[in-house]
Amino acid sequence: MKSATDITGPLKLAITLTTAFAGGGIFMLLGLPVPWLLGPMIATLIGSNLGKRYYSWPGPLRNTGMIIVGYTIGLSLTAPALKEMAGELPSMLLMTGLLLLFCAGIAVIVSKISGMNYKTILLGSIPGGLTQMIVLAEESDDVNLTVVTVIQVVRLMMIIIGVPLLIFSPLFGHGSGVGAAAPAGVEVTAGWPDLFPNILIYGIACILCAVAGQKVRFPTAYLLGPALITAILQISGLAGPALPALLLNAAQLMIGVFVGLLLDPRKLNKKLLTLSLAIGSGIVLIGGAYLLSLIFAYIDAVSLSTAMLSLAPGGMDQMSLIAHEVGADLPTVAGYQLFRTFFIFFAVPPLFKLIFRRKKKQAAATG
Known part of the structure; x- marks a missing residue:
């Protein structure tokens, strides 16, 4: 045997x-x-x-899932979405900055209460998407991947379950905005025959950019490389076919298995405290997003439902579907969600490196 x-x-x-x-x-x-x-x-x-x-679980399988997800993100960068983002850029930057500062403040408090590494708590608190933050945590030094994943998963489940309940509650009056046609990129599934022949060009380009990005140490290269080249090709006039649901589910499975095998509960110190703080910080984050949405709704004269769904720290697809149900402004919701995603993709990794490199130098100088 x-x-x-x-x-x-x-x-x-x-x-x-x-x-x-x-x-x-x-x-x-x-x-x-x-x-x-x-x-x-x-x-x-x-x-x-x-x-x-x-x-x-071989690494190439995880990377394949990342490329597929990156491609779907790139599909969202259509001309209408970019036009919407350009017109709202100052407001997007202000609201995204305030939300990130709020998250950083939550991380400070949680770090002090739990006694855990601030860098770990910060990566767990930033609403950049479960997959993206886990990949960024994996590529960062002195970060407890298990803690980051627990906080991100708890936050994601609270957002996906809690925000719809909040939006459909009498507090929002089921949305007061006028529904709009879904922006290109929100409809993310299609049939297999629709893929060809353009998917061959996109597939080769995404793989090459992912590998090249990894070679030059581009942050989350297997995600961002495909996203960028997909956006460029699509804006250039080459139609990017939406992917069948089966492929999208397969990509999630590839990434989920990889993360599941990386997690080790034995590395999660103070389990009850960590879960309690994750739930507490998630509630505070939703509350903070609600307060910011009040400001956003007042400044930009949009419905409260539109404002909340634009700033809710969840995924663009889920928030857009809810926006459609309550009659919120879909282009605004998709544009804000997309801007925050890419802002975090590009701004957070170099900013992290700069901040923590300075802290490391200060610690070495005083040590």
Whole structure:
């Protein structure tokens, strides 16, 4: 009888895939948010911690998922979306800056209460998207990936569940704005025949840019490289086909499994305290977004629903779908969500490096 150490790579991969599919299927049946990301992540997290040597997930599979997600992000950068962003740029910059400062303040408080590394708490608190922040945390030094992921996952689930309940509550009056046609890029699924032949050009370009970005140490290269080249090609006139739902789900699974196998609950000190602080900071973050939306609605004369969905620290796709249901201004919501995503992509990594490099030098000088 073979021991766990004798299990071959293909068998480990089969066990990992089976666990991931089971997790995703259970999450779908329960109607939980982002089932093919969180389901495989949690299932493989549990399975690998029960028998670590039975599980494996090659890096190239994770990278493939990242390229697919990057491509879908790039599809959102259409001419109408860019025009909307250009007209609202000062307001977008102000509101995004205030939201990030609010997150940084929350991270300071949580870090002091928990005694955890501020850099770890900050990465967990910034609303840059679960996948993006986890990848950034993975590439950063002195960061506890497990803590970052726990805080991000708790925040994501609270946003996806809490914001719709808040928007549909009497507090918002079910939205008072006038519905608009969905901006290009919000409709993200299509049939397989619609992919060809343009997907071949996009596929090659995305892979080349992802690899090149990694070579020059571009932040989250397998995500940003494809996103940028997709946007450039699309604006140049080459239509980018939307991806079938199956491919999008597969990409989430590839990333979710990779993250699940990276997590180690034994590295999560003060488990109850960490979860409590994650929930508390999530509530405070939603409250802060609501207060900022009041300011935004007053300054730009938009409906409160439009303002809240534009600033809510969730994904553009979920927020846009809710905007459609309540009759909010879809282009405004999509534009603000897209701006914040790319602002965090480009501004946060170099800013982090600058701030923490200075802190490191100061600590060395006083040490």
